[in-house]
Amino acid sequence: MKTIREIYSMNPSWKFHDGDITHHNIDTVHKQFIHPEWLKSGNNGLAYASYNDSQWSSVNLPHDFVIERGVYDSTTLSCTGSLKKGICWYRKTFDIPSTDNGKRLFLQFDGIFRDCEVWLNGCLIGRHLGGYMGFEFEITEAVAYGMSNTVAIKVDANEYEGWWYEGGGIYRDVRLLKTSQLRIVDKEIFVKTQSLDLENKQASLLISGLINNGSLDDDSFQLDIHIFNSKGKEVFHQLTNKNFKKYTSSDFTLEVILNEIDLWDLNSRNMYTVKISVKSTNGYDEYSTEFGIRKIKYSSEKGFELNDQTVKIKGVCGHDDFAGLGVALTKPIIEFKIKKLMEMGCNAYRCSHNPPNPIFLELCDKLGMLVFNETRMPGVDQDSMEDYINLIKRDRNHPCVISWSMGNEEMAIHRTEIGVQIFQKMMAIGKLYDDTRPYLYAINADYDNIIDYDRSKNFVLNPVGVNYFVHHDDDVFASMHKKYPDLCIVNTETTGICTSREYVLPYDDANLMAATTEKITVWTKPEFKNKVTCYGSCYPVWAMSPETSWKVHAERNYSAGLFLWTGFDYRGEVFPFDYPATISFFGLIDLCGFEKDWFYYMKSQWTDEDVLHLLPHWNMNLPEKSKVNVWTFTNCEEVELFVNGKSKGRKKCEKYGHVEWDVLYEKGTLEAVGFREGIEILRDKKITSKNPEKLILTGNRTFLLADNTDAIIVTAHLEDSEGNIVITSDESIEFEFTGPCEFIGTGNGNNLSSEHDKHPSRKLFAGKCIAIVKSTYTAGTINICGKWKNITSTLQLNSEETNYLPFVPSVSASEIATKEKTSADGGF
Template identity: 35%
Template sequence: MALSRRDAMKAGAVLAAAATAPAAAAPVHHAAVKSSVPVAKPEASVRERLLLDFGWKFHLGHAADPAWDFGFGANQRTFAKAGYGIATSADADFKDDDWTAINLPHDWVVDLPFVPSTKSYKPDEEDPRAAHGFKPVGREYPQTSIGWYRKVFDIPASDLGRRIALEFDGVFRAATVIFNGYIVATSGSGYRSFRVDVSDFANYGGKNVLVVRVDASLGEGWFYEGAGIYRHVWLTKQDPLHIAQWGTWVKSSVTGRTATLSIATDLVNEGAVRTAHIVSTVFDPDGRVVATLKSPELNLGAGEKRTVAQTSTLSSPRLWSLEVPALYHVLTQIVAKGAVIDDAVTSFGLRTTKFDPAKGFLLNGKPVKLKGTCNHQDHAGIGAALPDALQDWRIAKLKEFGCNAYRTSHNPPTPELLDACDRLGMLVIDETRRMSSDEESLSDLEAMIRRDRNHPSIILWSIGNEEPQQPTERGARIARVMKRRCNELDPTRPVNAAIDNPDAWGKGIGPVLDVIGANYRTPKIPGFLATSPKSIVIGTETGSTVSTRGVYVRDKASGYCVAYDTEAPWWASTAEAWMKVAMPDSRIAGGFVWTGFDYRGEPTPFNVWPNVSSQFGILDTCGFWKDNAWYYKAWWGNEPVLHLFPHWNWTVGEKINVWVHSNLDTIELFLNGQSLGSRKMEPYGHVEWDVTYAPGTLEARGYKDGKLVLTDKRETVGAAAQILLKTDRGSLAADGEDAAVVAVEIVDAEGRVVPTASNLVSFKVTGGALLGVGNGDPRSHEPDKASQRAAFNGLCAAIVQASKSAGDLRVEAMAPGLKAAALVIPMKPAKPRAAV
């Protein structure tokens, strides 16, 4: 239930009683996040912020031929006359009947076919096209590197006099925004959020044509980036005197049982001279009003911008933590002549953070080891265009094996990912895209910090990753400028960068940083700290084991790695190698594994066709666990763990390397009831046996203090007989946005996963939409946007999305020769976000 304050604010005061009707808690998708608290969030009632995701049309353009690019640039007069002759697709009477109907977020590259190289490469060579997963995007592919988006919508006549703006959370890349025939904005970086005021160009009481040309001819990363309007777009309507975008900033300091809030509100007056005041109402995590602050009367001139500062003290604050991520909210209102003319809601958290040379990272005064993962932005089936529910799902999957920190590699993420980290309890390193002190790069850095600085999950600003200038004085000069800007915008968080050259820890950018990020070279960290005891170091990239889910026999020609913790590139290390150095050493604040999820592109260690995805992940591209996930769960978690692998379907007499990941004291292995001996589990290690295969049952028994605690079995399974469908969502919101991952298992007659099954599974979805499919195979060239997918080592997945009508979303899965399966997910009535 929303908290309406339109009437309450007529007298310029907030009725505390309104806080007794908190909003419904956000859904929690995983048992791993049961500890998160309800989010009772008030709502703005005057400002309109409308979702602009639905009802778009899309068409490819052409980077080299204006005739196929809707005339854009055809006569070299694109920027000659405002509102004239930009492109035929921007015309009000343009017919877009043959354009594809889409909703946002949207990534057109994921729909493109895989294209092999024309040159032959050896497995140990690197193919430059592999970096982006062999998708035809870039300067060599002008016919698939331009995308046009078009949406027609009404703006009521009653909006005349308000400020109308478009807000883009991210467009990849080089966006040209055309509104009613006028080029109203261009934006370079694909990771920057930006706002465009279109008040002067709107047709009030009529149709408005919004066209966005997106040029992905040039990339920003060396990994799959997708292309298109892959994040949300919003339409905002405000009074001429309003709160600026990202205009409320809440700083806090916690001392004992008291928290001091400093609230800064940026005002913009784009109208005539006005007199008004600010009312800031603070709500605790249960939705109760705990502070109401009223500023003096303010006289703002036409065109004036002003920052208003307010302070308050809270007693017995509820601190944000990993276990209980408590969120406060502030409702900021501008009141003029007794009426609220603009309002906004900002969430924040109360906590203390500190990096200490001897104790590492401290959260609320207690040492917390950073058990992190680095991640890119894409997911199987959908590319870079993730529904919000998938952001929550991915964070919850990481928390399942003990991960407590997330590095946004190597760019500012979508805002919804940070919202998920705030709600679910995940620490964050927020990273800008380019390490440079040029005007544009500093502007991108500023946009990231202004947008994100209220998130309690963020503990570090990262200004770069593995930059060539890292050991140089030039790099130091650039770092100093960037750090100074970070400190001006947010003095509450330290500044970090990821360094892959140990020489730069002690010179170049290293001494400039508050926290040195070490990419790999983990064994060198203790020696550096011994000679530089005041330095603070974290592993910003560690443990790059390359592994393929379900593969246990090394065959380089196959393009697959084994799922044991044995293979890493020359510059990296296995999980055990870095964990044994960093985890016991209190001086090392922790580490971020490269990576949490497999990702498209950069298909290490085989950077040649037909490999299209990386194999670094603890989880595959679908989010299925690899065996190393149990290793991290054993040493990052607090529960007893016992995981036995590999599967037990082999050739009789074959010698099989058997491993156990566990945090118990002693492991004993049995084959068909006969003991094969015990092994002692060393800290941050594993145990293994070489076993001659015989069909039957392989069993591991784990002991703690001499007592049996856990057992795990692998059985010889039969032929594939049926399909099982699973999801962790008990229901979906019928809002047209909510989504779920449906896991598909190919099982034998007794319901056991067949570890080598590759059956082609077909899907039918009714009551909702099938967004995409995947299977985690790093060599698969099957389309993501399809109604079928082959299982890979017994598993595949489908992503489904709810409709806007309550009822049942039904997923059916079929494969020749197998018993079909069906899964029903109820879609419950939900108030959709206000949309255009």
């Protein structure tokens, strides 16, 4: 009887302890030592089912303990969000049936921040350094079959890897994998497109992989490979036989020709599935993975091409962070973020500056988002190289990935012999595992001189990734092109302006400026010095407006495109301020997913939709007749502005530009009318609201799936009697939830806020706040209630039954997986 591969979610029902635990000698040999796990195998008392964790809190994964703790500290680096980090422990006790004896078992972790130790039934299973790359440990021999088993995980998040908020804990998914003694090694499966004939719709593929024999016996096996197209039709099938030794692995390769292929591109995200099964006298395993067939090319003549069609990269950079959740993002939140970027016209994402959640790439394949995939840090040490190789192996079947990035702004090693040696080795090793995509790293500062140096050392990157430019010389790209006509340039990071959804922050005259940033800050509007505004009138000396950046790249063929810093706000890097600022100002979208004004500039340039957006809002805390600078972002040819029905002039919008007027503030209606070829296209207006009278709740979903993961983002705002949003309201909204759901966080996007993200109440900021609610495994009616003063508003939706990944429940220890201790070697 063949053993079918089984995979279970380990996310539900963990016990959590915030802080380190000194004594691990509970019910262990050598109790006189507080850490006896290093003296005898199987000797960590925290990983015994008998350990009393009744005082620990209960949590579900993914889990960011730093955001859940929510302790802000002015002594913690403000660039990391000013949230205290630390050490914590997780435990889960679960049953493994006796029928699993003879199978192989693995724990798979998509990401733990940061350094961790994993223990099972007292035994060390493995350790992992670094917080961004997933890993797995085999636990087969440490399992007590037919009994309760306990996994205990120590997480030390004290060390930083980045200069932004990184969170802490088991912040990505965890799974239990069960296979036979014969196992297909997931990450080793690679479907490589060797050649592609677009005209004749034919592709030559090379399928490679690795089969691992965990048996004590030599064996032979039969390999069965099927390929299915995006419609589920089988388009290839082949059987083959191989031999291998006990406890060894056997690799395989297979050349395949496919005809009448369906290409993956941004509009038609056709995905194929390769299904591989292997069987022998010792077992059976089956594994499927998706892949896409597409052609990519970079050149100085056409920039970036996808399937022989030039596609200008309209990209953003981003960190894994969101209101209410910290870094513990789940699939519905990741999907929400990608779709919001696509609404702006974004078609590419640079994973800054670390490997992404695997779910992110699955969604980018599905939705049509190009990806620059980046390792955390360059290096040839064992840990760095292992993560780098595993990143390539894990993600190389994703058609959305169009480049590997080996690092970011490596100032200590670029333009040095050491740097060239490190990057040359990384690129050479990377190409052993994937030579179908280019390798680059994001160079900053005087990158023209760095490229000169690299090429003088015979280290040629093409395309080349460049970040910003301190000297603000737009002609540097033309100069580089003239010197190196073959060079294709990607502006891997640019803009970096600071903006707010509010007109101006802070509201009062408080000076929050960080002493370290005063000399590197540019103020384009002197009246707003020491403030952040909706205009983007503040930025670091190396940055520039999105308008300036886009003009440079829009029509230059040798530019593949650009990545704006950043798509979304994120915690940390609170330039130009210091604590109590906690959230960056760099995003085109805030931490809750609310659009800032520059979102609409990019939408006007990056989409074919008619766009007309007016700023600022018109609920100013200003005396009447104060001068206000009014802007519109638009792709209309002309715009006419009205204040309370009186025209303030009709102006032409220059290509890649925006339109401005200086007007005197009058409460009422600010309205813009857009024209093309003299015909009115659309209008936008801002209205001075009256006092708030109504609480409105809206959701980004109309139903949820009962899979314990699906989520809704509920937005709350106040309106006056005429239905106008009260944009300046900062009232507190209380949330309550009933039905099969779990409240998981709140937010409002206020960059200066230190409110707790896990409390079911939130102040409005710029008139809005959100609450996030997820489903459970139970279907039913969910009621989300918002309360403001004596007014209540309720949003109701259903959670519907669905298929979901089976999960491993937590249990109380039924049979303790320990044995009586003896006094051997003095262990008493």
